[in-house]
Every structure is written in structure tokens, then in C-alpha cells.
Amino acid sequence: MDIDSTPIHTDLVLLGGGHSQVAVLKSFGMQPLPGVRLTLVSRDVHTPYSGMLPGYIAGHYDYDTCHIDLRPLARFAGARLIHAAVNGLDLDNNTLLFADRPPLRFDWLSINTGSRPPLLTVPGADEYAVPVKPIDRFLLRWAEIIRQVCASSGPYHMVVAGAGAGGVELLLACQYYLHKRLREQNDNPDRLRWTLVSASPDILPGHNPKVRAIFTRVLAERGIKVLCDVAVTQVGPDSIQLSDGQSLPATTVFWVTGAAAAPWLRESGLATTEQGFVQVNDSLQSVSHPQVFATGDIAHVVNHPRPKSGVFAVRQGPPLTANLRRVLNGKAPQAFRPQRQFLSLISTGDPYAVASRGRWATEGRWLWRWKDRIDRAFMTRYQRLPGMPATSATAPTEMRCAGCGAKIGAAVLNRALARMPAPVQKDEIVTGLNSP
Template sequence: MMTPPLPLTRDLVLVGGGHTHALLLRKWGMAPVAGVRLTLINPGPTAPYSGMLPGHVAGHYDRADLDIDLVRLARFAGARLILDAATGIDRDAQEVHVAGRAPVGYDLASVDVGITSDMPVLPGFSDHCVPAKPLGPFARRWAEFVQQVETKGTPARVAIIGAGVAGVELALAMAHRLRAAGVAAPEVTLVEAAAPLALLRPKAQTLLLDRLIDAGIALRDHSRITHVTEGALHLADGAPIPFDFCVGTAGTRPHPWIAGTGLELTEGFINVGPDLHSLSDPRIYAVGDCAHLTHAPRPKAGVFAVREAPILYHNLKADLTGQSRRRPYDPQRDYLKLISLGGKAALVEKGPVTLAAQWLWRLKNKIDQDFMEKFRTLPAMETPPLPRVTAAGVREAVTSRPPLCGGCGAKVGPATLAGALARLPETGRKDLASRPGDDAAILDLGAGRFQVLTTDHLRAVLPDPWRMAQITALHALGDIWAMGAAPQVALASLTLPAMRDEMQARTLSEITEAASAIFRAAGADLAGGHTTQGAELSLGFTVTGICDRPPIELSGARSGDALILTRALGSGTLLAAEMRGLAAGADMAALYATLVRSQADAAALLAPLAHAMTDVTGFGLAGHALAMAQASGVGMTFNPTAFAIYAGAEALAASGLRSSLFAANRDHALPSMEGFEDNTRTALLFDPQTCGGFLAAVPAEAAEGAVNQLQAKGHMARKIGMVENAPAGIIRAAR
């Protein structure tokens, strides 16, 4: 008897992708708790490792070397990843509020959002300086400044507010990098309101202050800044300090939204006990720099966040299962401090030992690289064994085919579908004006009005009901827009994994709210639908549209028309790679941002021009172009170098990675193609697209203007070829 999938009974939400949560996700991937839906909320697809920031600022590391890829990590952990910023927690409703979407419900939540070194109380700071934390925006601004210095020879005066360990490390790193950029004597100034390096022992202070002198870095201690203007720090006493780049490292501040949670706080940081849960709400944990350890206060340092991870994992598991007791976190009183010295040298302080040497940089580099390697090379997960007895061909099918993709990559191949449609009897309805294979059914309402009807259903490409509802709704609308119709009404067809009633209500609410917003923006209404429970999340929508003129069909392309494609290719490759943990998080974030963008404006621009139009979806560009060419009785030429490709897709395709629908698409279209080289760009012509662009045949004289207008609206539109008077259904490569 087959074992049914286990139901989901608890929602665990991780707010923030800090070091503790990153390690927790890695541990969860190796030892998950069955029945838990794990969610990670973070503004971006990566989480930077702050321990390597000085090395990056000095030029020793590339920016990507610092990033923990949360997309890959979430996939490994089986977690839903929400790429938006948390804005608050409603503890009564047990919901995390998130910018740009519905609240996310939780049974247990953990907060690891780090800190900021912004200085809102210092007049002019926000306008003219950048805080060192969050790390991402600072690193970007620093890279832009160094590039200007290198390419334009702009002045290189740098001011650092705060002469603690972080400020001194950055000052030494900046001076080193600016010298490497060709600045013989960079002007770097540290400004400190009190005594510098107050948390270090005297010997370490002396060594670091000597390093500042050797590097030509000015130190203004016991100097209070009153305000900042463009290019200058103004002091309570003394002349202003000029700068071309200013960074703030003084103090650590919690994110402002935490104050609105009603949790017990100390100076804005969440008070937690030995087991790391909030003193005022046992359903909420807090770790890393945003937490205050009431039982053992410690400075904000990454070493504590790292060592909290196994305790957090154990205690969350204890709460979720009820099978064990929470464990206390006992932070060490002293810890190894490894401080970068600009060049490839470092200072160490631990107990009575203080040393500075180049070999210590190698030690620091090894520690940092070992930490990052935990996320660069995730443990390989074993494939579940096949049953002892299987039907003939099962083993070969499992081992020889790629894993089934989500989105349009999970569809049945074009040849199989065409064979099934060919068996349909001819319709006896006089109001049915479409043919099998058209984008949508066309009903002739009389008096020059038509209704188009389409349905589409997607296997989830990511375990986020909100985002999947947006993607699926826009995907279904593509057929309506491609025929030049105005969306009218939609019905949902949803399959949800088994879960407890409260989680089911949360999930349905997310789906219906997200989909309704998409359809409303398109001028339609979500009028209801049908739900069922199954092994995994899948969503579908049936949509109708109204035309006050004959709809745009596949059969209207004319010789001499130009072919316009409104979106890039490669979504199927990226989605297949992400499913296997091979796609870069930044590339996936960029793809998702495109997939949830409406193409209503593109359709409105093209519909009055197009002789034929279709949306490029599961059968790939080649398959959908072939269908248009065959229906129109024309041939086509493609310029293989003309179409845009999503970031990351070409390299993945070149490595041999393919969607599960690729082979069927290639076998269907390739016999009708001539002159195409066997290379990566040709392979992407067979790539199944989810929320793909429109392929439109428009008069040649209108093509350039249409492409320019589409690009001005932010679409990756390109003129990719021409319609020609050639054998019907033949696609040639342009020479």
C-alpha cells in the first residue's frame, strides 16, 4: 500500500537571513522535522558574511565571496523563501507583516535581522553618508566610489565615524585599497566621540594605533560631530573634516520596526533568556545581533551568532515536537578576536595573548573560508531507494530522465498533446470560432463581439503560495492578452498539500488575495473556483476575455512581417537549475521579479499592430513559432543572436543543464528547423518558458518603433526575425 504524504501541522517562520538562521537552514536540510512548513523572510537573495567585509573593502575578496546564497540554502532546507523585508510582527494574530504582500502566519517565529549602523539622530548623515551595516548597500557604494577614483581620478578623502574595532578595520582596509587604486597618499580620517578601541586590551590598542599612524590615517578622538553637510563633517570644536566618501560604524542600532512588536526590549534589542526565546512571548525567538542576552550580556559579535545555531535548532525542534526540553545557551566569556590590518596581515587578541602578523591573516582567511564553505558546498542528499519490485522500465525512466520540473517545464510534450487533440471530434457548435491548437477557445457572441476562454495549470516552481498565485495568474492571462482580449473573469483550480485547518486557511487566503490583486489589475475578477488536496502544491486558473473585434490568432502572420519577442529566454533552464540547487540566488531573484510583472502594457501596445501573436510558454520559442508558421502557411527566419537571455541561463545551458520538457520540445521542432548550429543559444529555443513573452508578427515598418516603446516600458523586447514566403512551417537561421 502506498504511504500518503505526511500532513503539514506547524508553521515555523524565520525572519531574516543572519548567520544563525543560515546555519539553522543547513542543519534543517540534513535533519528536517516532518510536518513543519519552514519559511524564510529576507529582503534579498543573499546574506553577506560580515567577517570578510574588511578583506573585501581592501580588495582581497570579490563581492560574491561574501554572500551566502539563501535561494540555494532554502531549496536545500525545503523552505519557502520570501524575498521581501519584514516590517512588523502582530503577536495577537501570529503574523509577520511583510512589505508588498499579505502577512505570513506562524506558530513559531525566530528573528535574526542583524543591526544597522545608521545614525538617524545625526543631522545630514542619511543624506551624505552610508552606514556600514547593512553590509550590502555599503559594499555597493564603496565599489562605486573606488571605480570613480580608478577611472576618473576623483579625490579620495574618506571619513569614518566611529573608531571601534569595526571602524579601525575599515579605515586600514580603505587606505590599502585606495593605494592599490593609484592614490599615493589617501586622506583617511577616523572620528570618535570617546576613546578609540575601548573594548580591546591596552596592548592591542597600542598595536592598532601604531598601524593607523603607519598607514597615514588621522585619528580625531574625543570629537563630537554636530552635523553633516555635503562633503564635510562638522565638529563641536575644530575645523570641519572634508570627505568624498563617509561611512558610519559608531554604535549598533536595532531595526526600527522591532519597537512596534510589543516585545520586551533593551535599548531596542529583543530580550531573550538562556533558551533564546523572548522573555515576553515564548512563540518568538531572537538570535544574533538583534537579540539581547539578558542572562549573559555580550557585545555584538558574529561568534555568538554562530554558536547560537545548534541551540536554536534544538529548542525549535523541542517546541515543534514536544519531545524534548529546551537547552540553554551559555556564551563564552572571552573569544578569539581576529582583526584585519588592511593588507594581508591580522591582529589576534585572546586572553593575555596579543599578536600581529601576516600568518594570522592566513589563519583568519582559513576560518572565514571554512565557514563560507559550509554554504558553498551543501551536503549531497541521498535519493530515496526504489521499491524492491518495480514494473519493467521504471528504473530506466528514473535514472535516465531529469527530475520533473515545475511551471511549464512539467507540461506534456507538444507531440503527445497534438496527437491527443487530433482525436477530438469536429465540433458541431456554430459559435465556436477557434481551432485546436489556438491559444484560447473563441466563442462568437454575434454583433462583432467575441469571448475567449483559456485555462492553465502549473506545478509549483517554488513553495510560496503567494508568489505562485501571482505567477500562475499572469501565466493564464497571457493567452487572453495574446489574442487581444480584455480579461473578464477567472476561476481557480487549486491542489493543496494536506495540512491542518488553520494552515490551510492561511494558504488559501494568500493564494486568493495574491491572485485577486493580479486579476483586478488586469480588469478581471476572481469569481471562485475549486480546491482539492494532493501530494504537492499546484495552481490553475480558467480565464475569459472579451474582444470587440476578431481575436488575434496564430494564423495571421504575413510574409514580410517582423517577429518581436517581448521577454528573454531561459526561465525553464533557471527553474530546473534552482530545483537542483545549481542556480545563483541573484539570478533567481531577477527572474522572479520578471515573472510577477504584468505584460498587459506590452499586449496593449502590440495588439493593434499584430497580424498574429502568441505567448511563448511550455513548448519554447521554437515550438510556438512553429505553430504560428504552420497555422499561417508561412516560413520564418530567426537571428540566433538577437533574443535576450535571462542572467545565468546561458552558462547553465552551456553546462548541459536542461528542463525535463526540453527533449520533447526539441524532438518536435527540430525537424522543421534549418541552418541552426548545435550550440547553447539554439538549445534555449527549446527551453519551456513560464510567464514567457509574446511572439508577435507585426508589419516590418512598425517593428523598430514597437521595440523601442516596449524597452522604454522596461521589457526585454527584441526583433528576432522575419516572416517569409517559404515552405510553410520551416524556421531558418538568418545568415
């Protein structure tokens, strides 16, 4: 049977175009499921690949190289693409809610929207700090900061709050790019002053001592001031206050601390963590609502908690795809066990990287070249799609009879309507014929 002519009987909605969901889209483009209508809902049509963002900030990649355009990928998958932000989830009626469009019904829902900064409760942070997420908004702010730095004169103080891998990579990438830009315009890059603030006793608390020692050396070589075991307690227009009483000048403050979920997820009734992340079982299904799957940063695998990292979202792509196919075919999903240890390749701004896995660490330019090949190979999967005909996103929907009488002949319908009592008029209900 021609897949395009198969009536739709099941709606699978993918919320978010994250690292796991792009694998689902690619799979459905290669092997469509007859009768399944696929819909992608995303606030953004360009999804960034987190592994290449430090390289983009440092100037090693352009925008297109490190972003997946969801539009051709959705067309390839035969999916409808709804470019909109979700603001609610009605689990009683299996619908996604929007501020500016009608609700969207689903039979199965998969969420891969990533995380966002927690509510910035530090005084002044919401007004003056630059959160690293959502990434698209951060990149707009980054472009503004580049212009400000290049147009400035005299000392310019850059502070990064958060000394995990994300904060360290961000600082080194920003420094590499801005120093290069200033040298190109015959300006002195040494007028930029850099400070890394860590609330933990060490930088990179999730990594082994060898990795921390390497980056301690790199940061010192780059003239970056590191403050550990202190937290930012207040952010002002040109300074920050620290928990030890210090006050530091700060022209720009990057906020790279913690992660949280959109408030509507917790309000939906899904079982979530305190931070709002969807609690899922080993099959990546919600522990409270089995019609909902979740992966990536937005998910918390109850039996196998892992740090928020893009590598886990990438690894969850194949099992998510397999389990969605299983439930759509009426089969039980299978358990997935994420790896305990994983290889991290952390860049240092320049084409140089540090490898970290368990208690092992090494460094070198060859690691950056290896990381570059891995990242480009991942992007190629979703940027260079096979020349295969995709199924139509507007395939005929199976008529689900709700008693409207649309399939009844005119004579029979007229006789039935004539015997019906007059409808009760209510002021709060506006009907199509009576509306102004």
C-alpha cells in the same frame, strides 16, 4: 512514512538569513522534521559573512566567496523562500506583515536579521554620510566611491566616524584597496587623506591596551590621522564639524557608530531594549513571547549581554537549532551560556592580522592566513551542500477545518445553505461575487 507526504501541522518561520539561521537551514536539510513546514523570509537572497567583508573590500575575496546564496540552501532544507522585507509583526495572530504581500502565519518564529544604523540624528549625516549597514546597500555605495576616487584628481578626503574594530578594519581595508587601484592607473595614492574619528578617549575601546597599541602604530605607519574623544556634530557635502569646534574637509564620510533595530520590532509588542533589540532569555527565546526566538545582533541576551559581533551569531547557531527542534517536538528548550571572552582576529587591510582575546594580543601574517582558513571553512559548510534529497517545500498542508463546508457532500450542503438567512450586506466589505 515518506516525509513529503506527511501533512503539515506546524509552521516554523525563519526571519533573516543571518549567521545563526543558516545553521538551522543546514540542520533541517540534513535531518528534516516530519510535519514541520519551514519558511525563510529574507530581504536579501545573498547573506554576507561579516568575517570576510573587510577582505572583500580590500580586494582579497570576490563577492561569491564571502556571500551565502540562500536559494540553494533553502532548497536543500526543503524551505519556502520568501524574498521580501517585513514591516510588522502581529503577535496576537502570530503573523508577519509585509507592505506588498499577504501576511504570513507562523507557529514558531526565529529572528536573525542583524542590526542597522541608529537614526542618524547628527545634522547632515542622513544625507551625506555612508552608513556601513545594511551591508548590501553599503557595498553599492562602496562601488560608487571607487569610481569617484579613480575619476577624481587632487586631494580626496576620507573620514571614518567610529573607531571600534569595525571602523578600524573598514578604514584599513578601504585604504589598501584604493591605494592599489590608484597605483595601477599610475595615480598617486598619497592624494587620499584619511581620518579616523573616535568619540571615545581611545580607539578600539572594547579591546585591551596591547591591541590598541598595535593599531595605533599601524594607523601611524599608514599615514592615518586619528582624533579621539571628539564626536562628529555635523556632516556637510564636503566637510564635517567636530564637538571640539574643528572643521575638517570630508569628501566621503563612513558612518560606523552604534547599532539599532528596525522600528517595527519595538512597535510589535515584543520586549525590547531602548535600541529596539529583542530581549531573550538563556534559551534564546523572547522574554515576553515564548513563540519567538532571536539571535545575533538583533537579540539582547538579558542575563549575558555581549557586544554586537558576528562571532556570537555563529556560536548561537547550534543552540538555536537544538532549541527549535526541542520546542517543535514538544520539549522544553535548554539554556545556553555564551563565552565571556572570545578570540578576535582583526585584519589590517593587507594580508596581516591582529589577534585579541582578554588581555592577550599578538600579530602577524600567519594570523591572516589562519583567519582566512577559518572563514573559508565556515563558508564551505553552506556553499557546498551534501548531495542529499531535500524535502519538498510544498508538502501537503494538513486541512485545518474552519467550518467552510468544503468536505460536505453537495446535497447536504445545498439543503443547509437553503435554510440560512440572507447575508447582511455591508458597504465596507467587498465579497468575491459582488466585487467589480
